[in-house]
Amino acid sequence: MKNKMTIKFDSVSQNECFARNVIASFILPLNPSVSDLSDVKTAVSEAVTNSIVHGYPDCVGEVTMTAEICDRDLHIIITDSGIGIDDVDKALEPFFTTKPDDERSGMGFTIIKTFMDEVKVVSKVNSGTKIEMIKTISKQAV
Ligand SMILES: Nc1ncnc2c1ncn2[C@@H]1O[C@H](COP(=O)(O)OP(=O)(O)O)[C@@H](O)[C@H]1O
Ligand SMILES: [Mg+2]
Known part of the structure; x- marks a missing residue:
């Protein structure tokens, strides 16, 4: 099975819920x-x-999410054209956050790396950030 989709949406907080529901619907088949x-x-x-x-x-x-299914492999790319990250290795470390006063735990990237099989972050200051993630989706037991 092969399928792919792309959505673009505004960087407003309600679109977090929108994006997670879109990906859920996309992989449901x-x-x-x-x-x-x-x-x-x-x-x-x-x-x-x-x-x-x-x-x-x-x-x-603008935030863009592209997702592609090839057999049971799911490939997701999320990009923005925002401020970018100057030290990606540092940003990927557990508990690292640039917004400590903002209830941020610094665990976002760590959670992503735990839950997905492969994660790659590419970023450029004042240009934007791209995160690619791959996961093989197992079938629900019957
Ligand atoms: N899309 C992005 N654009 C700019 N900076 C980012 C982006 N994603 C992550 N970062 C930087 O990486 C840090 C770590 O991210 P994360 O692990 O999700 O922790 P948190 O969001 O709790 O700060 C953030 O504090 C921020 O400085
Ligand atoms: Mg985060």
Whole structure:
């Protein structure tokens, strides 16, 4: 089975919920296990929240989510054209956050890396951030 889709949306907080529901609907035909469905929704939420909160701290910008299914492999790319990250390795460390006063735990990227099989972050200051994630989706037991 092969399928792909792209959505573009504003960096407003209600679109975190929108994006997680879109990805859930998109992978539903794979009959995913409850745990895989939950992992993917959480990873998308974290990545989209990062674009909204960190990518565009002072303005509303555009966030793009592309998802592709090839057999049971799910490939997701989330991009923004926001402020970017100057040290990606540091940003990926557990508990690292640039917004400690803002109820941020610094665990977003760590959660994404735990829940997805492969994660790659590419970013450029004043240009934007792209996060790619891959996960093989297991079937729900019957
Ligand atoms: N899309 C993004 N644009 C700019 N900076 C980002 C983006 N995503 C993550 N970051 C940076 O990486 C840090 C770590 O992200 P994360 O692990 O999700 O923790 P948190 O969101 O709790 O700060 C953030 O504090 C921020 O500085
Ligand atoms: Mg985060």
